[in-house]
Amino acid sequence: MSFTAAIIGRPNVGKSTLFNRLVGSKIALVDDTPGVTRDRRPGEARIGDLYFTIIDTAGLEEADPASLEGRMRAQTEMAIAEADVxxxxxxxxxxxxxxxxxxxELLRRVGKPVILVANKAExxxxxxxxxxxxxxxxxxxxALxxxxxxxxxxxFAALLPFEQLEEALEDEGEGDDDVIDPSALEEEVEQVDPTRPIKVAIVGRPNAGKSTLINTMLGEDRMLTGPEAGITRDSISVDWxxxxRPIKLFDTAGMRKKARVEEKLEKLSVGDALRSIRFAEVVVLTLDVTMPFEKQDLQIxxxxxxxxxxxVIALNKWDLIEDRQKAMAELREMAERLLPQVRGVPLVxxxxxxxxxxxxxxxxxxxxxxTWNRRVPTAALNRWLASVLEHHPPPAVSGRRIKLRYMTQPKARPPTFVAxxxxxxxxxxxxxxxxxxxxxxTFKLDAVPLRLTLRKGENPYEDKAKKR
Structure with missing residues (x-):
């Protein structure tokens, strides 16, 4: 078990730059504009052989608790309470x-260890x-x-004592008995579960309720929320x-129409959200049900x-709908008509x-x-293909027939077929x-994209014909 450190300071002192340096990747948005970071963002940090958890936070500002800046400060104070240093x-x-x-003075009142860092000291x-x-x-x-x-x-030298303290606490809790308990081994085997956390990205237009949804799932105010559109900037991952079943949730910035995205910060935020989609396994598209299936929703x-x-499409703000049966019928019809590429996508x-x-x-x-991980047996695929060719063979092109000989599924995630x-x-x-x-x-592969690649079957007699 490693210790946790939170990066604290006023806006624009380089907190996110230090966070990126420690995690070894530019995952936190960085810009000269003060107040870029809003939510607290954890990451796995490393300096040499020292590993620990680092939390990037919003810049501390004096503000009304009800304002956006006040809510950002509350997120930072939660990070201070959560961290060891x-x-x-x-x-x-x-x-x-x-x-x-x-x-x-605020940090002194909290009473937790503080390491003073003078950044930009070059x-x-x-x-x-x-x-x-x-x-x-x-x-x-x-000075760094x-x-x-x-x-x-x-x-590294300033943080090293906190790792040694953690190791001392762990050693204190361990017994001196070298006898291995078989039941303990069984428990360990059960904990090493091959089912990794499912990566779920929550995406949608600004103000669709993505961060509010994640907070409700977690049962805490983990994400910064409010009536203002575009509060979320960084894509934040949280374990749940x-x-x-372990789930890794990704909260993302709202994605507006490309023509409306002009500011550099918003471009960075949307780019971060697009990366979250690429790394996710399941994407929950959150729609504001009072304005469903707008052009931007369809593009996402x-x-x-x-x-x-x-x-999966989440119809958020459903509590605002009066005639729910009629609304659901209309939404299903719109989804089938407007999203044929993911036919059968669930509307929840x-x-x-x-x-x-x-x-x-x-x-x-x-x-x-x-479904996304499903593999269809080759025998079942070719029985299906034979039935299809019998009832509806491919059309003749330029007077010549096209023969489909064989089909297989080389990979899943998403299901990919080769004919x-x-x-x-x-x-x-x-x-x-x-x-x-x-x-x-036939194979119940709804709500996931399918890939079909056509390949030319090799003729074993082609080389012999050329030699003649």
Whole structure:
């Protein structure tokens, strides 16, 4: 068990830059604009052979608790309470500001260990700020440059005692008995479960209720929420368990029409959300049921299908609908008409605010995940293909017949099929769609994208004919 460190400081002192440096990847959005980070974001950090959990936080600001800045500060205070040690960042080029002094007092009141970090200390400009940092009363500051990686050895030395403390606590709890208990081995085998956490990305337009839905699932205010559109910027992953099944949830930024995305920060946020879709296994498209299936919703669903991910549509704010039976019939008809590429996609009415329908939503997530991983036996595929060819053979092109000889499924995630035929380049696209629809209907492969590749079957007598 490793320790947890939270990066704390006022806006624009380089917290996300240090976070990216420690996790070894540019996963947190970084920009010169103050206040880019809003939610607290955990990551697995490493300095040399020191491994620990790091939490990126929003910049501390004095604000009304009901305002967006006030809610961001509440998220940061939760991170301080959760961590074993706080890395308190100041900007060495600016020096100690009144805001730094105010939040230094806040950290002292919490009573948890604090490591003072003077960031941006490279060059002579930062030297004065490093000396000034002593006035905050946290001892010798760690001078570093998160952007250039300078001073990481000093940070390693400052954090090392916390790993040693964790190891001492673990050793204290262990017994001196070397006898192996067989029942303990059985428990260990059960814990090493081959079923990894299912990666579920929650996507949708801004203000569709994605973060509220995740907070309700978790039973805590983990994500920053509010009436303002576009609050979420970073894609945040959280671990959750539903009925004993481990789930990794990804909260993403709302995706607007491409023409409306002008600001650099929003472009970065949307890019982060697109990466979450690519790394997910199941994508939950959250629709505001008062404005369903707008053009942007359809484009997101099409993107999910093109990326080969399983799809579930959550009809959020269902508690606002009066005639629910009529509304559901209309929505099903719209889904079948507007999303033929993911025919049979489940529509689940939910309320992210009250939690109604979440169990049904997760049941559908597990069902489409199983479908996404399904493999159809080759024998069953070829029996089906023989039946299809008997009732509806491929059309003749340029007076020549096209022969479909054999079909197999080389991989799943999503289900991918290969058909061997005499002239793959001549087979009409309409017939390919007919085969895909038949596969979907016969083998119950709804709500997941299917792939069908045509290959030319090799003629064993072709070389002999050329020699003659």
């Amino acid at each position: 706080s890395l308190f960042l100041i900007d060495a080029r600016v020096g100690v500001t009144p805001i730094d002094e105010h939040f230094a 060059g002579k400009v930062g030297e004065a700020g490093v000396m000034e940092a002593y006035s905050l009363g946290f001892g010798e500051p760690v 440059s998160a952007e250039h990686g300078v001073g990481m050895a000093d940070l 368990e539903w009925q004993g 669903a099409d993107l999910v299908a093109r990326e080969g991910r399983a799809l 009415p939910i309320s992210g605010l009250t939690g109604a329908g979440i169990d049904k939503l997760m049941a559908e997530v597990l069902r489409v995940y199983a 061997f035929c005499s002239r793959p380049e001549a087979l009409p696209e309409s017939y390919t769609r007919y085969l895909l629809n038949g596969l979907r209907e």
